[in-house]
Structure formats: structure tokens, C-alpha cells
Amino acid sequence: MKIFIIDDDEISIFFTERSLQMGGFEAQIQTFLSAQEALNKLRNTHLKDLPDIIFLDLNMPHVNGWEFLESFKQLSQEKALEKCLIYILTSSLDISDIDKAYGNQLVKGYIHKPISLEDIQAIIHLN
Amino acid sequence: MLSINVISAAFAHSATPHLILSASTPYPIIAANTATGNWCNAKSEELLHQSVSAGFCKITELTGLAEAKLLQLFDQVISTQSAIVLKAEPPLLPENNKPSNPENCFLEIYPIVENNQVVYLVLKLLGWAGKPESASIAPPGTQQLLPLIFDSLANVIFVLEVEAPDLYKFSFANRAFEVTTGLPVNKVIGSYVQEIIPEPSLSLVLEKYREAILERKQVSWQEVSDYPAGQKTGEVLVEPVFDAQGNCLRLVGMVHDITERKEAEMKQERLTQDLYRHNRDLQQFTYIVSHNLRAPLANALGLVKHLPAIDTNTALYQQYLTHLKTSIQKLDTILKDVTLILSIRDRQHLGCTEEIALAEVCHQAGQDLAPALAACDGHLNITIDPDFTVKGIRAYWYSIFQNLISNAIKYRFADRLLQITVTASVETAEKKVILFSDNGSGFDLKKNKNEVFKLYKRFHDTDNIEGRGIGLFLVKTHVEAMGGQIGVKSELNVGTTFTIYF
Structure with missing residues (x-):
């Protein structure tokens, strides 16, 4: 399984990566400190190397999580990205963020940071 | 009639x-x-x-x-x-x-x-x-009846004799004229309008008189004038009186003093603006708590949860402790930022408002950043008259220039030497304009229009540059706390100009 973690916060990436490992996720994890970097990678990645799961932060400079989703939608018209399941992983407690996330067809789930072992087990179970 | x-x-x-x-x-x-x-x-x-x-x-x-x-x-x-x-x-x-x-x-x-x-x-x-x-x-x-009636009224009544174009002499003014303006009626009567009504109201008044005579109709307007009794706002109405040949003999006027109403309206408007600003601040602080404050807290919570399962004698454990310390420090920084902003917003220091020689403060901020400017061969050109002053708080003005210069250095354009220009001018008697321009990397204003002055927002594609995204937010907060306004124009790879109005 391949996983992308997109987050501008290095400590958050460290923690999520560690949690996935501790939760028994046998996966190849790639991390990105900016959404733009992740979009570039998706554009230039062969279909077989596309991630199965993307953990996406919302509050990021330059290209935020919502803008990433917009670009991802456009990209999916050129490229078969259906297999990528996007989970919002954010510290935001803003109700409007939750509503907006669940209103977006690309979003599979919404997880409040810090990600827990229970969250990871649920994702493993679904996939 | x-x-x-x-x-x-x-x-x-x-x-x-x-x-x-x-x-x-x-x-x-x-x-x-x-x-x-x-x-x-x-x-x-x-x-x-x-x-x-x-x-x-x-x-x-x-x-x-x-x-x-x-x-x-x-x-x-x-x-x-x-x-x-x-x-x-x-x-x-x-x-x-x-x-x-x-x-x-x-x-x-x-x-x-x-x-x-x-x-x-x-x-x-x-x-x-x-x-x-x-x-x-x-x-x-x-014969004495009308003046007596008019003297009993709260509204100002006056009559002007039209002696020649734009030459109007007071032939009557009631007691309310004296009460409202502080000018003795016996001195007003016989005087020309130019001797009684000060500029800038005079130009407006003469224009309205001309309009009433030319269009042969009643004309009304609002004016603000400075009289010995203080600044007065009045609703004025004048009616031209013509003779049988159609010559305008006189203008009969009435002024309803609405100074108190206007002051109440202005007070109400200030209250509404304050309420709006507080509401906007509340929304912004809710956002900060839910996003910025929550982020290091969530990291700390997660790290602490993992710690018991990690061997304390490993490098990984030390890495956890370092991240934990960084997260808590970040939390502390955000709390300090919020406290600083709240102290500015509450205008705790407004009692210390004074006339500030702007050039001096700007030079001081420039000198304190001289090593950073010299390191990039940047040039700060301050063309502000040494006598140019603005009302405010010295520390706020220093912070404004310090943040703007610091940002200009940080976000300079790599392929040319940095040029910063600061100018100041008096636009009107009540409006001063300060321009701060650089030839730096600029930014996409269309994309970032609503984000420029927001807290913890960064919009330059330069991830290697240190910064928390608080500088411009502080600049705007300081400007607004002193009663000013700030605007920005920017073009990618050309430069940025901040305009401060006071």
C-alpha cells in the first residue's frame, strides 16, 4: 500500500508517520511539506505508483487543502485517480471545515489531529 | 411672495x-x-x-x-x-x-x-x-412682530441683500444666529457673507446662493462650519426673493442646527465600526484557536500519548522530547502573539498619543535593520520632510516601519538590488499619506487580496524564508489602532507599495 502525507507541519508528519507504523500499516509512505509539491508528484507519477491513501492537511500556506482538492479534481480528468482515497487530517475544530469536507465527493473521511490508533484501524479495515 | x-x-x-x-x-x-x-x-x-x-x-x-x-x-x-x-x-x-x-x-x-x-x-x-x-x-x-417671532425660534433665520453677483450683505439675523455661531447679531447685520462664513463652507455657500438665484428656486444643503461657538453642522435652506422685473433682491435663509444629531450619528457610527471590528476580531480569534493554537496542541497531545511505549534510552525517545518541546514553545509563541494583538486592539496606550516626527522614526527602524540591509546590498531611501508629523504612538510607528522594511528585505527579488522608498505627503488638511514601496518579489494580489493582512498567512512561494505570517497583521493592527487605514498594491516580480492614510 502507498500513502501520501501532505502537511506543512514537520512534527505532525513525524507523528502521523509514526502512528501509521505503530498501527501496523504496512505501507510505503511519502511525505510532502506543501500541497504543490504533492500535486507535482501526482502529475508525474505512473498509474501503478499512485497512492492508495492521501492524508491531507487543510491549513497550509500557498496552496491549502481545499485548493489541493480543486487541483486534484482537475487532474483526475486527465489521470485515473479514483483509487486514491483522501482523508482530511487536520487540527481544525471548525464546524464549517467538517461540513465542507463531507460536502466534497473526493473526501473519504475527516480525522481530527492527533490521529489515533483507532482511526488507523478503521482505515485499515475499510481498505 | x-x-x-x-x-x-x-x-x-x-x-x-x-x-x-x-x-x-x-x-x-x-x-x-x-x-x-x-x-x-x-x-x-x-x-x-x-x-x-x-x-x-x-x-x-x-x-x-x-x-x-x-x-x-x-x-x-x-x-x-x-x-x-x-x-x-x-x-x-x-x-x-x-x-x-x-x-x-x-x-x-x-x-x-x-x-x-x-x-x-x-x-x-x-x-x-x-x-x-x-x-x-x-x-x-x-413692524417689530416678525423679528420678535423669529427671535423666539431655535432655528437660525437670516436675510441677505443681493448687492451684486456674489456680494451678499446681512440685513437680518435672529437671536438663534448669535446663539448658534457665537457671532453678535449687531456685528453680523451689515456685514458681507465673506466676513462671516469661514472657508471651506464659504465656497459651498456662494455656489448654493448662485444656484438659488439662477434657477429661481429654493435650495437646501448641509454644511459644517467653524464659528466662535465651535464647529457646527447645519441644514441650510435659502429662498430667493425677486422684484417685478425678475431681479433677485434678497435671499431669505433658515438654518437648522443639527450638530448634536450629527455628533450622535458619528458616535453611533463609531460604535457600529467598533462592534464590527470586535466581531471580526472574534471571528479571527476563533479561527486562530481552532487552527493555529490547536495545531501544536494536537501534536503535543499525540506525542505524549506515544511516549510511554517508547524506550527512554533511544534516540527516538529524544526525538519525541525535542518535538514535544518545539510544540509547546510554538503554543507559547501563539499565546504571546494573541496577547500582544489584544493589547494593541484594546488601545491600552492611546493615552500616550503624540505628534511623531515620522522621518526620525523611519530612520531609526532603518538603522536597526542596517546590517540586514547591507548584507543584501539593499538601499533605503527615506524622503520625508523632517518637520512632517503624524499623531500616534512612537512604538507603533517604529513597529510599522520595522516590519515593512524587514519584509522588504526578506522578500526581495533575487536578480536585482533591493530599493526601498518611503515618502510622506499632506493630501488635504485632514489627510496625510505615507507611501512605502519596494522593488521586491511582489505577490499575486488577485489571489491573495483577502489574505494579505491576515494573521499567520504567508503568500510568497519562498518556503526557505523564516516567518510566522504576523508582520503585516501587526502593521495593520498598529495603523488601525492609531485611527489610520492601510492599503496595498503589488505585482509579482515587480514590487509592492503600501499606502498608509492618516
């Missing part, structure tokens, strides 16, 4: 009921002030066109006098061109609006005379509205 609008405007704000009747049968009501309407529980417009004995609200009922008696009094006032004042018992209309002291109720009937003809009758119902007023039993002569 003397305009009914001018006459009725003179009585409009009086607390005493006034009715103006046409001086010919059937003596219809052609104007009634609000006090009359309030007294008889009707809108003043509803009283219009009612006559002595007919209509919705008959004058006989309003005055409590029989029709024959009223007609006799009107004939007497018209034929003698003299006023009549008689003690009267007001009718109990309406039932719940009895005068406080029926002994002090008088009916006064005044003629308004023009060209030796009585054109209007004014009925003044003294004591009717429940507020006793003194009345003179012996009526004054007709």
Missing part, C-alpha cells in the same frame, strides 16, 4: 403648536408644525387644507373658539395688521393632553405682512401643549 416653506421651517421645530392660515376666506390651514400634530394626535399633514368650520379637524375645535368669534378676530388682525393675544381656555382635545396650567393658555394671532398686505395668519397656541410659556398680553406693533 414670502415662501410658506421658509415661514413653516421657522416654526417646524418649535415645541409650541403653530398653525399658518391663508389670509383669505375660508382661511385654510396651509402649514402646521409637528407640535400641533402631537397635541391633537394627528399627523401635521392631515391638518392641511382644513378650514375654520369644515374638515377633519376644524380650527374652531383646535382653538376652542366659536366660528363667528374666530372670523371676527381674523378680520381684526387683517384690517389692523396687528396681532391679537387673548387668554383662552383650550379645548379638551384630545382628552389625555390637557395643559399643565390652564391659567397660562393664550391664543396669539399674528399677521404676516408683505407689500402692505396681510398674506398669512399665524396662530400660536401658547400653553396648549402642556408646557407653560410666558406670553405678552400687550401685543407688539406689526
Whole structure:
């Protein structure tokens, strides 16, 4: 399984990566400190190397999580990205963020940071 | 003929009921002030066109006098061109609006005379509205009557003789003129408008007088003027008076002093703006708590949860501790930022407002950043007159320049030497403009229009540059806390200009 973690916060990436490992996720994890970097990678990645799961932060400079989703939608018209399941992983407690996330067809789930072992087990179970 | 609008405007704000009747049968009501309407529980417009004995609200009922008696009094006032004042018992209309002291109720009937003809009758119902007023039993002569009436009014009444184009001389001003402006009436009368009305109101006033004469109509406007009695805001109305040949002889004017109303409106507006700003701050702080404050907290919570399962003698454990420390420090920084911003927003230091020599503060900020400027071969060009001052707080102005210069250095364009220019100018007597420009990397204003001055927002594609995204937020907060405004123009790879208005 391949996983992308997109987050501008290095400590958050460290923690999520560690949690996935501790939760028994046998996966190849790639991390990105900016959404733009992740979009570039998706554009230039062969279909077989596309991630199965993307953990996406919302509050990021330059290209935020919502803008990433917009670009991802456009990209999916050129490229078969259906297999990528996007989970919002954010510290935001803003109700409007939750509503907006669940209103977006690309979003599979919404997880409040810090990600827990229970969250990871649920994702493993679904996939 | 003397305009009914001018006459009725003179009585409009009086607390005493006034009715103006046409001086010919059937003596219809052609104007009634609000006090009359309030007294008889009707809108003043509803009283219009009612006559002595007919209509919705008959004058006989309003005055409590029989029709024959009223007609006799009107004939007497018209034929003698003299006023009549008689003690009267007001009718109990309406039932719940009895005068406080029926002994002090008088009916006064005044003629308004023009060209030796009585054109209007004014009925003044003294004591009717429940507020006793003194009345003179012996009526004054007709010649002195109008000035006496006008002197009893709260509104300013004046008459200007038109001597030549743009040459207007005061021939009459009532006592309210003196009370409102602080200028003695005896000095006003005989003076030209230019000697009495100060600029910038004078230009507006002369323009309106010209308009009234040229278009032969009543003209009204609002003006703010500085008089010995203070700054006054008035609603002005002037009516031109022409002779048979169509020459404008005089201007009859009325001013309703709305200074208090305007001040109340401004206070209300300031309160609304404060409320809006507080609401916006609250939304912003909710955002900060839910996003920025929560992020390091969530990291710390997660790291602490993992710690018991990690061997304390490993490098991984040390890595966890380092991240934990960083997260807690970040939390502390955000809390300090929020406290700093709140202290500025609360304007705790506004008592220390002083005239600041801007060039000096700007030079000081530039000197403190001189090593960073020199390191990039940047040049700071301050062209502010040493005598140019703005009101404010020195520390805030220093912070504004320090943040702007620091940002210009951080986000300079890599392929050219940094040039920063600071200028200041006086745009109007009440508006000063400070321009801060650089030839740096600029940014996409279309994309970031609403984000530029927001807290913890960064919009340059330069991830290697240190910064928390608080500098411009502080600049805007400082500017607004001192009562100014800030705007920005920027073009990618060309540069940025901040404009501060004070």
C-alpha cells in the first residue's frame, strides 16, 4: 500500500508517520511539506505508483487543502485517480471545515489531529 | 411672495403648536408644525387644507373658539395688521393632553405682512401643549412682530441683500444666529457673507446662493462650519426673493442646527465600526484557536500519548522530547502573539498619543535593520520632510516601519538590488499619506487580496524564508489602532507599495 502525507507541519508528519507504523500499516509512505509539491508528484507519477491513501492537511500556506482538492479534481480528468482515497487530517475544530469536507465527493473521511490508533484501524479495515 | 416653506421651517421645530392660515376666506390651514400634530394626535399633514368650520379637524375645535368669534378676530388682525393675544381656555382635545396650567393658555394671532398686505395668519397656541410659556398680553406693533417671532425660534433665520453677483450683505439675523455661531447679531447685520462664513463652507455657500438665484428656486444643503461657538453642522435652506422685473433682491435663509444629531450619528457610527471590528476580531480569534493554537496542541497531545511505549534510552525517545518541546514553545509563541494583538486592539496606550516626527522614526527602524540591509546590498531611501508629523504612538510607528522594511528585505527579488522608498505627503488638511514601496518579489494580489493582512498567512512561494505570517497583521493592527487605514498594491516580480492614510 502507498500513502501520501501532505502537511506543512514537520512534527505532525513525524507523528502521523509514526502512528501509521505503530498501527501496523504496512505501507510505503511519502511525505510532502506543501500541497504543490504533492500535486507535482501526482502529475508525474505512473498509474501503478499512485497512492492508495492521501492524508491531507487543510491549513497550509500557498496552496491549502481545499485548493489541493480543486487541483486534484482537475487532474483526475486527465489521470485515473479514483483509487486514491483522501482523508482530511487536520487540527481544525471548525464546524464549517467538517461540513465542507463531507460536502466534497473526493473526501473519504475527516480525522481530527492527533490521529489515533483507532482511526488507523478503521482505515485499515475499510481498505 | 414670502415662501410658506421658509415661514413653516421657522416654526417646524418649535415645541409650541403653530398653525399658518391663508389670509383669505375660508382661511385654510396651509402649514402646521409637528407640535400641533402631537397635541391633537394627528399627523401635521392631515391638518392641511382644513378650514375654520369644515374638515377633519376644524380650527374652531383646535382653538376652542366659536366660528363667528374666530372670523371676527381674523378680520381684526387683517384690517389692523396687528396681532391679537387673548387668554383662552383650550379645548379638551384630545382628552389625555390637557395643559399643565390652564391659567397660562393664550391664543396669539399674528399677521404676516408683505407689500402692505396681510398674506398669512399665524396662530400660536401658547400653553396648549402642556408646557407653560410666558406670553405678552400687550401685543407688539406689526413692524417689530416678525423679528420678535423669529427671535423666539431655535432655528437660525437670516436675510441677505443681493448687492451684486456674489456680494451678499446681512440685513437680518435672529437671536438663534448669535446663539448658534457665537457671532453678535449687531456685528453680523451689515456685514458681507465673506466676513462671516469661514472657508471651506464659504465656497459651498456662494455656489448654493448662485444656484438659488439662477434657477429661481429654493435650495437646501448641509454644511459644517467653524464659528466662535465651535464647529457646527447645519441644514441650510435659502429662498430667493425677486422684484417685478425678475431681479433677485434678497435671499431669505433658515438654518437648522443639527450638530448634536450629527455628533450622535458619528458616535453611533463609531460604535457600529467598533462592534464590527470586535466581531471580526472574534471571528479571527476563533479561527486562530481552532487552527493555529490547536495545531501544536494536537501534536503535543499525540506525542505524549506515544511516549510511554517508547524506550527512554533511544534516540527516538529524544526525538519525541525535542518535538514535544518545539510544540509547546510554538503554543507559547501563539499565546504571546494573541496577547500582544489584544493589547494593541484594546488601545491600552492611546493615552500616550503624540505628534511623531515620522522621518526620525523611519530612520531609526532603518538603522536597526542596517546590517540586514547591507548584507543584501539593499538601499533605503527615506524622503520625508523632517518637520512632517503624524499623531500616534512612537512604538507603533517604529513597529510599522520595522516590519515593512524587514519584509522588504526578506522578500526581495533575487536578480536585482533591493530599493526601498518611503515618502510622506499632506493630501488635504485632514489627510496625510505615507507611501512605502519596494522593488521586491511582489505577490499575486488577485489571489491573495483577502489574505494579505491576515494573521499567520504567508503568500510568497519562498518556503526557505523564516516567518510566522504576523508582520503585516501587526502593521495593520498598529495603523488601525492609531485611527489610520492601510492599503496595498503589488505585482509579482515587480514590487509592492503600501499606502498608509492618516
